Amino acid sequence: MTIIDLQVVSTSGETRNVRVSHSEEPPWTLLVVDPQGRDYRGRGQDLYEALRQVREEMEADSLMLCCNGARKNAHPSPSMSAAGADFVYLMPAYRLLTLRDIFPLLGPAPPGSVVSVREQSNYYRAKLMSRKYLIQWCNPVSWVKVLEAALKGPRNWQPEISQDGVLTWHC
Template sequence: MAGSHFDLLACGNDDPSGVEVTLSIVSENPAVIIARVGGDEEQRFPGVDLFDCLLSLREALEGRGLLLCCQGARRNVSPSGMTRQMSNGRLAYFLRPEVRASDDDLVDIFAPADCADVASIAEQKAEIRKIFRTSFG
């Protein structure tokens, strides 16, 4: 939903208590989110869908040594092609090895998550590959 607003944290080694991140969905088609990290200026993150926008924001934060504490950054959360299409990337599955994901496993990628549960983009991709190999390999 365009106009949605989220107050999240980004955690890192330099600041384990977290930095405030204010995130707003400006547009869903084309997908654009705006984020303000701490007292910094707002930055726009466009993408093909909202998950793509989130990846761009996470990449920028990782460049600063920070991980965004949201459901879409959890190591075992990933959208399917269908959920990306149906929700414009807003919903993703919480995945577990050898358990078939269902609608009950869908999470809003922008909902807050514990900093202990989030991972870098590379770590998240590796975990998702591992889950799929275990489940379907």
């Protein structure tokens, strides 16, 4: 077990220290011990999922754990999850991810930068949707296909318009 000291922040803005311990291999478990006598436990397919369980319990008591994994833009990649997710990406707003965006899951974070589990999930879903459309329009192959279809279509292919007005090409 690894032991870390972190802060929690209450909805009133008060902070205090807590002790966090977690497993280093499956089964992935996380334990937060509050000096005021309450323990919060989580278990998941990786540390990130265990942390989410702990955070949900803490939110019921109006507390938020101040760590990188509780930041609005934090999320592990699939390969990080497979390795236990002890690191997360802090997704930048307007650029693609790089290695400099990887941070320890349980690294300390400022109290003002952490959000609820629900806020974090909503942000991640919105981010995925915006990237889907951004990547589609930034991809040069997409533009070539659009221009090719608009101008004359691929060589040796015949245009066909479907009943709902969609232009397709066939050999």
